[in-house]
Amino acid sequence: MAEQRIPRATAKRLPIYYRYLNILLDADKTRVSSTELSEAVKVDSATIRRDFSYFGALGKRGYGYDVPKLIEFFKKILNQDQLTNVALVGVGNLGHALLNFNFHQNSNVRISAAFDVNDNIVNTVQSGVPIYPLSEMGKQLRDQQIAIAIITVPENTAQEVTDELAKADVRGILNFTPRRLSVPDSIRVQNVDLTNELQTLIYFIDNYGELLGGNEKSQD
């Protein structure tokens, strides 16, 4: 049995579906159609059905999808049935906001350790998360079995921090700096470049504006 690999584009949408399904459940809705979902998450209904179908026949024809069933299913797929600890490197402006937020409202992810070079904050606890000096990073990551790190350090130190993370066998990095990181094949990088995001938006508005009619579908 072929164990089909899920397309990248589909994988990126799974958390969006998962999130909205939980909202439905909170509102005591136990069934949903692809059309209805489409409306809420702004993804074409055919795309949703195709996405779901990669995992088998999850719905019932003439009825739709059973919300609790879908949730249970996606919870496993997305590893949301267990807590994932991640690390934060660089507790400045942005890092502080992320620490405070800490993701645990609607997802089973939390920042369990933070690292910085600033002596004023090192060895304190912020929003319930201990901040360690950089020198302890390797040890802590290994002890706590942390495989994912968020980088919010100044751009010019991003690569060296990354190299340290690689040594500690981190598997994934969420990179908020504008620097494109060099990493070994074993590490996956996800860039979040807010300045880019804004510039791209400006470009689109100035150059694409007039001639996209009602065909505006996926927004990203």
Next chain:
Amino acid sequence: MAEQRIPRATAKRLPIYYRYLNILLDADKTRVSSTELSEAVKVDSATIRRDFSYFGALGKRGYGYDVPKLIEFFKKILNQDQLTNVALVGVGNLGHALLNFNFHQNSNVRISAAFDVNDNIVNTVQSGVPIYPLSEMGKQLRDQQIAIAIITVPENTAQEVTDELAKADVRGILNFTPRRLSVPDSIRVQNVDLTNELQTLIYFIDNYGELLGGNEKSQD
């Protein structure tokens, strides 16, 4: 003359190129090849040449690209030759970090007005940016000719804020809330969903890890 429309994927890369070109110039490098650029921004060199070629023949064979010339060119394309004012709605955790950062280090964009409902911060100035009450939003946006807004409000107020922005004829929204916004066709939305980003990263690591060999190219 056909005035070819630039592919969306290319448009998203332009700010990345632009940024790195400026770094090169700061280091007094006046020429660069697609291969060298590729190394730095982690985009295949053929893709870079293709991207550039949409704008005409910008390089010289056997030589490469002239950095100052490229910068001048992209500066216009990306509207970086003039200051773009944007608004920020919701000065909480995340909004505060963005205000402080304010993008003006390496881009010609700045937050020039912020809005909130919290009486404790309304009518103060933070990081040089005035914070107005929500009731003044329409007026300020129009007076300051602001066409782009960043939304960092709690999820449950995101849609109503959006509706207000639409009334003020905003053209683009950078949405940090997990809610997928409903907007008229005239508005472009760019979602930045950090929880999603993390969940997707976790999914990829747990499910794609082993079998992607050295072919790991574009990281996003």
Next chain:
DNA sequence: GCGGTCTTGTTAGCTTAATCACAACGACAA
């Protein structure tokens, strides 16, 4: 001026993703 060396610009093929459109099938009412 010339040969060798680089690097572009672009063609062609490939891969991934989105969308249409509808037969198949289950739900539900009578």
Next chain:
DNA sequence: TTGTCGTTGTGATTAAGCTAACAAGACCGC
């Protein structure tokens, strides 16, 4: 039980994007 209606799952089609490969052209040392 039967017929209608609604919604899925999916083959076929179209669109978008990526990359290998290479001819054409420009540089540079001699």
